[in-house]
Amino acid sequence: MPAGQDSRKGIISWSLYDWGNSAFATTVMGGFFPLFFKAYWSDPANPQASTFYLGSSVSIASIIVALSAPILGAIADKGSLKKRMLFAFAYLGILSTGALWFVRQGNWQLAAVLYILGTVGFSGGNIFYDALLVSVASRKKVDYVSSLGFALGYIGGGLLFLVNVIMFQRPELFGIPDGNTAIRLAFLSVALWWALFSLPLFLFVPEPRTGKREGFSSAVVRGWRQIRETINHIRHLKVVGLFLLAYWFYIDGVDTIIRMSVDYGSSLGFSGGALITALLMVQFIAFPGALLYNLFARKVGIKRAIITAIFAYCMIAVLGYFMKTEAHFFMLAALVGLFQGGIQALSRSFYSRIIPEKRAGEFYGFFNMLGKFAAVLGPFMMGSVTILTGSNRLGILSIILLFLAGGILFARVDQQEGERMAEEYLE
Secondary structure, X not given: OOOOOOOHHHHHHHHHHHHHHHHHHHHHHHHHHHHHHHHHHOOOOOHHHHHHHHHHHHHHHHHHHHHXXXXXXXHHOOOOOHHHHHHHHXXXXXXXXXXXXXXXXXXXXXXXXXXXXHHHHHHHHHHHHHHOHHHHOOOOOHHHHHHHHHHHHHHHHHHHXXXXXXXXXXXXXXXXXXXXXXXXXXXXXXHHHHHHHHHHHHHHOOOOOOOOOOOHHHHHHHHHHHHHHHHHHHHHOHHHXXXXXXXXXXXXXXXXXXXXXXXXXXXXXXXXXXXXXXXXXXXXXXXXXXXXXXXXXXXXXXXXXXXXXXHHHHHXXXXXXXXXXXXXXXXXXXXXXXXXXXXXXXXXXXXXXXXXXXXXXXXXXHHHHHHHXXXXXXXXXXXXXXXXXXXXXXXXXXXXXXXXXHHHHHHOOOHHHHHHHHHHOOO
């Protein structure tokens, strides 16, 4: 076992980074940025335009991260660069998030640029954070350590978000003059939280030197060469290719609803407090929901469970079209929380059944890159339909097309044939 692996200090230090950076996903991406963007930085009298601006920003950030993922992954494969690259991306995200405090009312362009940079920092940093897992955990403990990071991220992000929500709803308790100032302070708190809980990783997580450093240009070439090789394998494993196409459609719809729901509720005139409360519901329902949905999959089979979840998201989009009250929004939040963790977790485990075990790392690298392309088509489509029709309701309804396409394609995936081909491939 390499030196430094399975050290309690290293494991906790690595996991605390997830505790810290998850605040960006909860407070910024999911909660306050969409709300504040529409009500403060953009024109609240033109909700259709602000939906288009926000949807475009989300899509641009996703495209940047997805296109750079193979390059960053190639760099991450080389020793002695992971912590440096993680530091660079983490603090790009931290500084961009903190800078939101300084954006004045009406300056939606600067807010959008900082959000894109923050998202790139958050997602790019996670590539190197994941790559450091093998530095702190042996094969024997890797599942436990990975799960610990996930659990601490859920708790850490949720706790700070809860504090931020109380700041927003009861600013007088904190000596804050109003809700707008509370949200701007929330962005600062995320930056500080993220920075503080990144320090243990940089101080105590070892990074073994595993080879000669690779230059940026050669990393670019090697990254794209690896993608081409994986695509060539997928051409022979047609079941894998069909699944990935289906997955790209329906997970894009899932991520669109996650990232655009607060913007949509705000467009319908729901109060900021109700929107944030609903987001908290999703946060704390999703974790047990994923466990319960796993039990459901055991009874009906994993493929039927995924199809059920896709159908449920179609219904969520339809119900969103007819939604009129904040109570309806809470009901939909509960439904999203119930199915969100389930469809993500089951998709990943279904994929493991139809890929060659000896090439799991390579195939999962491609799977993760494809996942980063999620929330590209959906937000742009939702924003475009909204601004073309003048109806936010039609914008949310358009997301059904992604679920229908993904569901139809996934129904054609032959799981047994995929498992057979995976076992026989390159033997």
